[in-house]
Amino acid sequence: MKRVETVIALPLLVAAGGCGEPSARIPTYHEDVAPILAANCASCHRPGAIASFPLLTYEDAAPWASAIATATAQRTMPPFSMDNSGACNTFVEARWLDDAEIATIGAWAAAGAPAGDATKAPPEPTFSPAGLDRVDMTIDMGLTYHPNEQVEDDYRCFIIDPGLTEDRFITAFDVKPGEARQVHHLTLFALDSPDAEEAAATLDAEEPGPGYTCYGDVRVPDARWLVGWGPGESALFFPEGTGLRMKAGHKTVLQMHYNKENGVFPDRSTIDLRLAESVPHEAVINRIADTDLRLPPRQPAHSESEEVTIPPYIDSVTLWGLWPHMHTMGTKLRVTANHRGEEMCLAQVNRWNFHWQGFSHYTKPITLTGGDSMRITCSYDTMGRDTVTTWGEGTYDEMCIAFFFMTEQE
Numbered sequence: 001m002k003r004v005e006t007v008i009a010l011p012l013l014v015a016a017g018g019c020g021e022p023s024a025r026i027p028t029y030h031e032d033v034a035p036i037l038a039a040n041c042a043s044c045h046r047p048g049a050i051a052s053f054p055l056l057t058y059e060d061a062a063p064w065a066s067a068i069a070t071a072t073a074q075r076t077m078p079p080f081s082m083d084n085s086g087a088c089n090t091f092v093e094a095r096w097l098d099d100a101e102i103a104t105i106g107a108w109a110a111a112g113a114p115a116g117d118a119t120k121a122p123p124e125p126t127f128s129p130a131g132l133d134r135v136d137m138t139i140d141m142g143l144t145y146h147p148n149e150q151v152e153d154d155y156r157c158f159i160i161d162p163g164l165t166e167d168r169f170i171t172a173f174d175v176k177p178g179e180a181r182q183v184h185h186l187t188l189f190a191l192d193s194p195d196a197e198e199a200a201a202t203l204d205a206e207e208p209g210p211g212y213t214c215y216g217d218v219r220v221p222d223a224r225w226l227v228g229w230g231p232g233e234s235a236l237f238f239p240e241g242t243g244l245r246m247k248a249g250h251k252t253v254l255q256m257h258y259n260k261e262n263g264v265f266p267d268r269s270t271i272d273l274r275l276a277e278s279v280p281h282e283a284v285i286n287r288i289a290d291t292d293l294r295l296p297p298r299q300p301a302h303s304e305s306e307e308v309t310i311p312p313y314i315d316s317v318t319l320w321g322l323w324p325h326m327h328t329m330g331t332k333l334r335v336t337a338n339h340r341g342e343e344m345c346l347a348q349v350n351r352w353n354f355h356w357q358g359f360s361h362y363t364k365p366i367t368l369t370g371g372d373s374m375r376i377t378c379s380y381d382t383m384g385r386d387t388v389t390t391w392g393e394g395t396y397d398e399m400c401i402a403f404f405f406m407t408e409q410e
């Protein structure tokens with residue numbers, strides 16, 4: 001990245017051809033840029049968090065001005081996989097700058113990153129996110145894990161027995177990463193059957209040390225998604241009246257993704273859960289996936305699709321959110337529905353990044369009816385491959401899935 005060596009103060013830019021419109025001011029750090037960085041970047045770009053450099057002060061941000069302008073213009077920062085522009089829904093967890101904010105940052109960087117008037121600076125951001133109103137259970141790795149230093153990204157799965165004697169429903173959760181500098185994301189899955197538990201136990205026994213390696217997914221058939229978290233996220237409350245079942249007498253698997261960019265530290269992460277004995281609308285996680293992938297090599301943009309129809313006996317299905325998933329050759333993903341003959345966009349990923357994925361909840365849930373169809377389309381860049389790539393959970397396999405958090409009325 002380029003460093004800004006001199007900070008040039010330019011005269012005010014007057015909007016050309018304006019008919020009495022006020023002049024377009026050159027944005028300055030304190031007045032225009034600092035509030036954007038405080039609200040959208042500082043949760044990760046501060047000491048002790050996941051990003052390796054802070055963006056809290058002018059001295060922090062100025063040397064990065066052009067890198068910030070590029071990353072925001074390309075929408076690689078802040079990292080968020082879903083298109084949140086409004087063209088295809090909006091999401092509660094969105095990390096998203098609007099076009100005007102991106103333009104402000106771009107104009108600021110182009111003008112040489114002027115500091116401006118420090119008295120107009122916003123207060124330094126504080127981070128004391130609201131936790132849960134009540135903690136009924138804490139999911140704990142039960143040990144301190146030392147991530148593998150040999151790999152850039154260590155994906156490790158730990159089998160945890162929550163010890164439930166009766167079914168309960170997760171209605172909210174709050175993740176406490178042990179080492180926020182290296183926990184890139186974590187996901188908790190339910191193992192609902194003895195077969196699933198046995199498969200996980202076998203994987204665990206096959207590898208030395210605690211847990212087992214689990215790149216991509218947890219490598220156990222029928223593992224059911226329960227909780228997902230990424231850097232900077234605070235407590236998440238499931239939609240009112242909904243919850244995800246945890247079955248009595250069954251174990252869970254916690255998938256940890258450690259990234260060593262900031263170093264390798266011993267970690268013991270925990271998840272606080274708010275539980276209910278029952279919920280008015282039990283939510284389920286259903287996936288739409290294209291498992292017949294056959295991706296030819298040396299293609300810059302190869303797409304595959306799969307369509308499913310919602311059974312006619314289902315009265316309606318409410319979609320509350322989703323988690324799109326591909327591996328590293330994925331570039332774009334789109335999910336649409338045909339609702340009573342009309343095409344609807346459910347989710348659009350414009351720049352897939354395997355490194356940054358997670359669950360996102362709709363700002364406005366979407367209701368479909370029995371007989372509607374849903375279609376997933378995944379695009380891949382296979383230029384780096386010499387052979388056909390197929391579906392699978394290995395590093396060199398691919399996937400094409402959208403997991404939906406939904407409730408059904410029959």
Ligand code: HEC
Nearest residue numbers: 040041044050051052067068071076077078079095231232
């Ligand atoms: C969710 C956490 C998170 C948020 C929010 C975030 N960043 Fe980052 N950022 C990172 C991490 C981690 C890296 C290190 C590289 C990586 O892992 O992708 C990074 C890297 C960068 C880089 C280095 C170059 C690059 O593109 O990789 C720039 C510049 C940057 N961030 C700017 C920003 C700006 C500006 C914002 C807010 C508008 C922002 N980031 C918000 C986590 C975050």
